[in-house]
Amino acid sequence: MVWLRWLIVALALLDAGYMAVDGTRALTSGDYFTPGSGEHAGELGPWARIVESAGIAPRSSPMKTFFVLYGAIWIAVTVAFAFEQPWSWLAMLLLALGSLWYLTVGTIVSIVVTILLFVPAVWDLYRS
Numbered sequence: 001m002v003w004l005r006w007l008i009v010a011l012a013l014l015d016a017g018y019m020a021v022d023g024t025r026a027l028t029s030g031d032y033f034t035p036g037s038g039e040h041a042g043e044l045g046p047w048a049r050i051v052e053s054a055g056i057a058p059r060s061s062p063m064k065t066f067f068v069l070y071g072a073i074w075i076a077v078t079v080a081f082a083f084e085q086p087w088s089w090l091a092m093l094l095l096a097l098g099s100l101w102y103l104t105v106g107t108i109v110s111i112v113v114t115i116l117l118f119v120p121a122v123w124d125l126y127r128s
């Protein structure tokens with residue numbers, strides 16, 4: 001089921017790529033992508049409340065740097081996964097689980113990636 005592996009790759013790149021781009025933008029321009037108008041103009045997503053409750057300022061340079069590094073590492077691991085590197089399955093699982101806090105879309109993508117990693121066709125490919 002090659003298409004299943006490529007679906008996982010596409011979803012992971014969506015999540016990781018957005019994190020890396022958003023973090024890079026935040027570091028270079030000063031802020032993340034936020035709505036420009038409407039009720040939530042200028043507000044960060046729900047993930048910011050989780051980060052704040054952990055004592056981390058969402059708009060701090062360390063948080064922005066974390067976004068860039070996490071996204072870049074996940075992209076690199078996703079490339080390895082696409083090329084069927086045996087170690088990459090576990091790394092993909094850990095990265096998907098590690099980004100469950102990235103509400104809301106990131107959480108959904110991470111859950112889907114985690115579930116798909118356990119589909120027998122994928123599981124067997126990386127376990128052999």
